[in-house]
Amino acid sequence: MTSSRPDFPTEQAAASAEVVSSHHSLHAPLEDYPVPGGEPPTPAEVGEPTERPRGKWALLILGIGLILLGLNLRIGVASIGPVLGDIRVSLGLSATSASLLTTIPVFAFGAFAFLTPGLTRRFGMHRLLGLTMAVLAAGILLRLHPSLLALFAGTVLVGVAIAVGNVVMPAAIKQDFVHRSGLMMGLYSAALFVGAAIASGLTAPLLTVMGGSWRPALAVWVIPALLALVVWIPQLRRRPGRMKTGAGVADAPSDRGEPSFRSILTDPTALAVTGLMGLQSVSYYTALTWVPTILQDAGMGGGLAGGMLAYSAFPGILASLVTPAVAARMRPRWLPVVISAALIGAAYLGLAVLPAGGAIVWMTLLGLGQGAAISLSLTFIVWRSPTAHRTGHLSTMSQGIGYLLAGLGPVGVGAIHAATGTWTVPMIVLGVLLVVQLVAGVFASRPVHIRAE
Template sequence: MTDLLQEPTLRKRPGRATRGRLGIAVLAVGLLAAAFNLRIGVASVGPVLSDIRADLGLSEVVVSLLTTIPVVAFGAFAFVTPALSRRLGLHRLLGATMIALAAGIALRLTPGLVGLFIGTVVIGASIAIANVIMPTAIKRDFSHQVGLMMGLYATALSVGAALAAGATVPLLSVVGGGWRPTLAIWAIPALIAFLLLVPQLRHTLVRDPRTHDVADVPSEAGEPSVRALTRDPVAIAVTALMGLQSMSFYAALTWVPTLFQDAGMGAHTAGWMLSYSAFLGIAASLVTPTIAKRTRPTWLPVAVAVLLTGAAFVGLAAAPASAAYVWMTMLGLGQGASLSLSLTYIVWRSPDAQHTGHVSMMAQGLGYLLAGLGPIGLGALHTATHGWTVPLMALIGLLVLQMWAGALASRERHVLDGHDRASERSARRRDA
């Protein structure tokens, strides 16, 4: 777990220079294409949950596992990423996750529950690994354009989620009304992303002859201790923000279409409302890092995002169908800004790519384990109370904690700053 997230050192060909502008552009397109796929496998399920439940005779709690399992897997499988990246390198491992993701989505075609749930686990594991890789790759490959690339990264996530949420129900009629082939269609974008990453996979790996790990230039900063990170207030705040905003996001992603259908809205319209909010999230995700970088006090963007999301939950509890566009506008803007901030703070609060890898692993590993409680918890509360008011009020309560975590994460400091200074003082005392 304390291994470095490293990219393979490339064996340079004679006369070949490092990446030029075209190479950087190709790399950026490949990374963003991969990011586009990192919510599709989950977002496509929500609009057809009612069809799945009716077809397989599942309870609300059991069917919510289809969106809960991937989120829990996001956390659990995040911790295997460092070891895998040392063996394959960042870009090569990212390409492998796209193949695995396509296979997991395609498994939903198999009859019965087994293939459906195994595919769901594979989808979650693939996305988990890619989740950890992406901030590290951006910090490493685009160190002078972090704000822009993190905004584009969060935007690509939102675009994928919006497209999957809005197009899944219309695709039902295209494929003959079956939810299995409809979900399986979403394997195609993952295969396209793999093809766009192929230029990054052609380089020969150089390995350490002793460990057989992928070799790389050692970091002067040294390898951060995972134990130290779990005690660092900055890393804890970034992790808490990631987990709390993800809990809210995936709970809404799973159950908002059902909430609207319970209020009398048709399935097509309910799916469109979720997609509409995601398109607003795209705009918020794109501009939030740039705005946050220039805004003082630094906690203000976090507060705006939390207030927008809270107002949306209040509206959905009080009058979901009568002002649906208002509530979903606020929800999309609030959740899009929160997602972008939580991902960007992983990079901003890390001094280098090496620290980014470990903070990303901790924030997304522990954060998504926490987030997995959102969909199943909301479903359980709905079953227990036979309504949506109590579940939505619970989400509003969690926004208070999100505000606290976001305010701490927004402070302009790096993880382990105090730890590094203490280490330097100890070293000076030993030298004296």
């Protein structure tokens, strides 16, 4: 799940007490500046004046637009799972081939995380966000075409659009709502879960309304993308200030005096955060892809199976919102990681032993565990980085590499199920990966920063 949570000053304050730099003592807080990157530009560096301050109504429209954008950043992927069985039957796909429909976007999340900074410098954040909605709508509509190539091409476009949105959204919120960043991050993270829940819960019922055809049932989800694009039109006309030192727009992070991205690739803490991000994403996207099928194979109806997956988002929302605040105060520091892993492990065990009979319990546990794990992995990106520039580096590394790793989960589980004819063995494999996730999370929970050289 893509990629931001509210600010949690308690942990950050503790970290600042441990690592105090001259940068922090010489400059005002980063939030006071419209240009992320650690310090403001000098007057000689500014090539064009930034836009005029916006009024109350303009800010309200901007905030609504951001939330609608966030709502769309999971719908295109979450809507596939409930009708994956129908797609397999309709097109004669194997389980492994069908799982590509949910893993292709996840691979795109990783690959395009590394390209998004360049796109931001090229178009600017707000115009790029509008472009992502247009590409997302095109990808969803392309899946209406009655060909296998169009289905997979549309899926690629959906993945590319969401990948870019994942990276750009937190920066846009940072710039436009400096004094409301905590509130907006909370609303944005909730929108991600709500979008996934709506798509998971309504796609199967839409299948019945559409006469049993999965293509129009998926195409319906172009409506919220187009709505977000329409609300976002005022932002497309904005002219952000530019820097004389390059073609980048003013809202692109500055890298003056900062170490390179390559410098953190072998850092143990960065590797631990990346491992946690990747493995919890494996768990999340594997569940998103296969849980409805697991429940249907156990005798549950398709609509109810999709509803169970949608329901798991609600405890996930609760856990994702409260976990970082609790983790900032809990001792020992690794305890929240252990609790989240234990909840997910219990859900795996239930799905392996009694999937349909205890579905409501397993989905509650899974939602709580995954919500906590996602929230921790995103929050550690902030807590383990001493500066905003290195936060960007760690975010790119953990989400880029992490999502590439996560893309292997649904494909691998589908292949194991096809080979064994049972869901027990895939659940065991996921349990083993959960142990590795636990180890990575314990290391990531240590109160140290990534290297500052």
